[in-house]
Amino acid sequence: MKALHSISRALGVTISWFFPPKADDDSDLRDYVVRASSRRKLTFVGGITDELLSPNLGRQLELLRCTFPPGSESGKEPYTHQGEEAGYVISGGRRKDEKIIHSIFFPMRKDSTEIADHDIWLLSEEYHYYDYIASDVPLASIRWNDSESVFENDIDREFQKLLAKRADDNGGKRPDIALFSKEGSAIIVEFKAPGVSMDEHVGDLSEYAHLLAAKSGGRLRKFYGYLIGDTVNPLRLSGTWTPFSVGQGWFQSSPLLDPRTRQPLGRDLL
16 A cells, blocks of 8 residues: 555555446446445455445545455555544454464574574474574575575565465465575474364465475475464374374375476475
8 A cells, every 4th residue: 555655646646546447337326325346446466455435535534445365464664644544353363372382482573593592492403403494584585605595586476376365364474484404404384373273274384395395496305394283183184194102293204296297396295
């Protein structure tokens, strides 16, 4: 919306100019009544949509119905404009309990260049010594030796496309925590809030691994994935899942293959 406000000011038009009228609008009523089938709609990068509920945006009262996919944002910088606004959340929310679990292992929106005191060893002691740990930070910013980028520049945009398909409130823009070693292995960690069934998200790890392998240019060849939560239905775990000898966890190992060519993208997804 910040960009939209800036463009409208530069062109000397109101924002309603960007909302094209529906072809089936009733010309006699559209200045007073907005039917659901006739709402003007804008879709932004990342899947955010704005539907115009008032006849236009040139009056003192403006009504918009905004839909934000899980993990989306309206921009990296705040913006201001004249007037007052109010919002009402119809559905959705933020799962604070998932954030608490996340922060136990590693602070959010930080990486290992900023944080040395963390508890990623709770997963495995060897992970503490990995070359790079990213916790909910843009993957395109990850570099080898502080210079060479690990991934292609468009990887975050590709992740956004992948995650925009989701309809639950536990999505994010990237893996919650990702660890990388220069020997070519990657650890993907996803946290699920209490009550969220992890068996419904097993495929997320596979999608992440495929995208990371494809966008790393062969640098990453072996992947370990973790889903951490408190709810799982073993009857819905397809494949060769094996229960741990202690605790309530399950694990499996499978080759990481291109779904079309069946060529290996990496050695394993564990």
